[in-house]
C-alpha cells in the first residue's frame with residue numbers, strides 16, 4: 001500500500017522553464033487516475049516527479065513515507081514504476097528478456113522471483129514470442145509493450161503509463177485493457193497520461209485536468225465532460241459518446257458506451 005502526497009510542488013528545468021507551479025495532489029493506494037490536458041501543461045513533468053526521475057524545485061513529494069528528495073530514483077521506482085511516453089527513451093538492452101529482467105534483478109529479488117516476475121510480465125504484455133528479438137527490430141506498438149512489461153516485472157505498488165494507447169491498434173488496445181484489469185485485481189494504483197478520451201471514460205474513475213502548469217479540475221469523469229468552462233479552459237474535446245448523447249438530448253452524465261446504450265433504450269421505451 002503506497003499513497004502519494006504531492007505538496008505545493010514547483011519544478012523548473014535547468015534552462016529555466018517553469019513546468020509545474022504549486023502543484024498539489026493526493027493519490028490513495030488502488031486508485032485509477034487519468035491525467036489529461038493540453039500539450040505542455042506539465043503532465044509528464046508531474047509524473048516524472050512522482051517516480052523520482054525529477055526532484056521538486058520547491059515543495060515535497062511523499063511516496064508512502066519517503067520524501068523523493070531524500071532517496072535515489074532507483075529507490076523510489078521500487079514503489080512507483082514509470083512507463084515512458086516514447087519506448088526508445090526507456091529500452092536499453094538488445095534482447096527483450098534481458099530488458100524485462102533488468103528491473104526485478106536490480107531490485108534484489110532472488111533468481112526464482114526474477115524468473116517468475118519476468119515470465120508473468122512478458123506473458124501479460126504479449127511479448128514472449130519475440131523473446132530473442134532485438135527490441136529495435138520490432139514495431140513501435142510491441143516496443144511499447146516491452147517497456148510496460150519491464151515496469152510490471154518490478155511489481156511496484158504504483159504504475160504510471162504515459163500515453164499507453166498511442167500507436168496501438170485494436171489488438172493492442174484490447175491487450176492494454178486486459179493489463180488494466182489484471183492490475184485492478186492486484187489492487188495496484190494506476191496513473192495514466194492520455195489524450196485518448198474514450199480510454200479515459202471507459203477505464204478510469206478519477207480525472208485530473210491540467211492546464212498551464214497547474215491542476216484545474218480533479219473530479220469524476222461525468223463532472224468534467226459536462227462542464228463547458230473546464231473543457232474550454234483545458235482545450236479538451238469530450239468523448240464521441242458524450243457528444244452523441246448531447247445531440248440526442250439525453251440526460252447529462254453519459255460518458256461510456258454502456259451508459260449511452262442504456263439511455264437510448266430507455267428513451268425508446270418512453
Ligand SMILES: Nc1ncnc2c1ncn2[C@@H]1O[C@H](COP(=O)(O)OP(=O)(O)OP(=O)(O)O)[C@@H](O)[C@H]1O
Nearest residue numbers: 013015017018019038039040041042043044045046
Ligand atoms: N527537458 C526539458 N527542458 C526544458 N523544458 C522542458 C523539458 N521538458 C519539458 N519542458 C517544458 O516543460 C513544459 C511542460 O512539459 P511536459 O512535457 O511536462 O508537458 P505535457 O503536459 O506532458 O505535454 P505533452 O502532452 O505535449 O506531452 C513545456 O513547456 C515543455 O516545453
